[in-house]
Amino acid sequence: MIDVDADGVVAFTQALVRIPSTNDPARGRAERPAAELVEAKMREWGWDPVVYEVEPGRPNVVAVVEGGGGDGPTLMFEGHTDVVTEGDLSTWTVDPFGGEIRDGKLWGRGSADMKSGLAATLYATRALQQAGPFPGRIKVCALADEEGLMIGAHHFVAEGLAADVDGAIVAEPEAGEICAVAKGALRLRVDLTGKMAHGAMPQHGRNPVPAAGALLAGLAALQDELQKRHPAHEHLGAVYVTPTVLRAGSEEQVNVIPAVASVFVDVRTIPGVDHQEIAGRVAALAGGDGITAEVAVLVDRPPVDVPVTDPVVAALAAAHRAVTGEEPVYGGVPGSTDGTVLTHWGGVPSVVYGPGGKWIAHQSDEYVEIAEIVRCTRVFAEAAHRFLNGTH
Numbered sequence: 001m002i003d004v005d006a007d008g009v010v011a012f013t014q015a016l017v018r019i020p021s022t023n024d025p026a027r028g029r030a031e032r033p034a035a036e037l038v039e040a041k042m043r044e045w046g047w048d049p050v051v052y053e054v055e056p057g058r059p060n061v062v063a064v065v066e067g068g069g070g071d072g073p074t075l076m077f078e079g080h081t082d083v084v085t086e087g088d089l090s091t092w093t094v095d096p097f098g099g100e101i102r103d104g105k106l107w108g109r110g111s112a113d114m115k116s117g118l119a120a121t122l123y124a125t126r127a128l129q130q131a132g133p134f135p136g137r138i139k140v141c142a143l144a145d146e147e148g149l150m151i152g153a154h155h156f157v158a159e160g161l162a163a164d165v166d167g168a169i170v171a172e173p174e175a176g177e178i179c180a181v182a183k184g185a186l187r188l189r190v191d192l193t194g195k196m197a198h199g200a201m202p203q204h205g206r207n208p209v210p211a212a213g214a215l216l217a218g219l220a221a222l223q224d225e226l227q228k229r230h231p232a233h234e235h236l237g238a239v240y241v242t243p244t245v246l247r248a249g250s251e252e253q254v255n256v257i258p259a260v261a262s263v264f265v266d267v268r269t270i271p272g273v274d275h276q277e278i279a280g281r282v283a284a285l286a287g288g289d290g291i292t293a294e295v296a297v298l299v300d301r302p303p304v305d306v307p308v309t310d311p312v313v314a315a316l317a318a319a320h321r322a323v324t325g326e327e328p329v330y331g332g333v334p335g336s337t338d339g340t341v342l343t344h345w346g347g348v349p350s351v352v353y354g355p356g357g358k359w360i361a362h363q364s365d366e367y368v369e370i371a372e373i374v375r376c377t378r379v380f381a382e383a384a385h386r387f388l389n390g391t392h
């Protein structure tokens with residue numbers, strides 16, 4: 001087993017949690033200070049990280065650690081430096097940015113999602129490097145804006161940095177489950193345009209409000225049909241077509257038929273479901289009878305479906321078995337991660353695995369078990385060793 005610096009990885013996680021790198025650039029808070037700490041640690045170890053300014057104050061930090069042991073594949077370790085905001089402070093019983101260690105847990109915003117995972121990728125790579133030469137190389141990446149539009153991961157792919165990567169391990173909190181599948185997300189905005197009129201003379205207008213009602217009924221039927229055609233996935237569950245926002249008219253003008261009604265739809269998909277087809281179906285359901293419909297795609301993140309036989313997944317599963325003595329549990333990611341971007345747009349097989357509970361992310365009193373941070377660092381080091389040597 002590769003020897004990891006257990007105290008070091010915990011202390012580094014704590015230091016990261018103490019930096020409020022919330023994804024809140026409008027209020028002057030973003031990733032930079034956390035990214036600088038990552039960069040400094042990399043330099044301390046003699047690595048040569050490159051900092052990419054994705055947007056002002058929002059850098060990606062990427063270090064390539066050559067194994068010096070001859071030809072071999074390129075493994076990518078991925079973490080994000082942003083965290084969601086702390087929200088209502090009164091719902092916390094600890095300082096969200098205190099990094100307090102108590103009862104075997106490290107508490108604070110980002111402790112699970114995902115500063116512990118990010119720290120584990122760095123310390124695993126360092127451990128492997130200190131254990132001697134290895135084939136190939138590891139690309140250690142701390143990216144920006146996973147909690148937003150994932151501009152960091154998109155920038156990484158656009159810069160061509162994914163081109164030479166053979167497999168990526170994304171260190172999101174998944175409670176020790178190996179997640180090679182992730183749900184897709186498609187967010188649509190449907191604008192229904194009719195003609196404004198006085199409520200007393202509806203015959204002179206075209207009312208988009210009943211059209212919005214018809215669309216809602218159609219969306220429910222579409223969901224039924226999709227769920228029948230695509231049975232629930234064993235790790236991801238069902239396809240959902242959920243209207244989340246409905247906007248039309250004005251409370252101050254109850255006697256006015258509005259010109260426009262808007263419906264926003266949050267679609268969650270599983271492998272095999274075609275996003276373009278769904279957008280087309282929604283467009284076909286909307287409008288008609290003098291109402292024109294326009295469908296805008298706000299977010300389009302396809303589902304991820306990497307086979308468990310892929311070398312990066314197999315290496316991780318073998319490492320989990322070797323380090324923990326337990327059979328790996330396979331699961332799915334309920335939302336999207338930077339892995340979605342890496343796999344879909346970068347062509348890189350990705351798998352998500354990291355310390356921290358699946359449901360603790362984004363909540364008050366977020367925490368991660370200290371033992372889990374150390375265990376995951378060991379699994380990462382072992383997974384890298386196996387992936388790069390092709391011995392999974």
Ligand SMILES: [Zn+2]
Nearest residue numbers: 113114146172
């Ligand atoms: Zn995350």
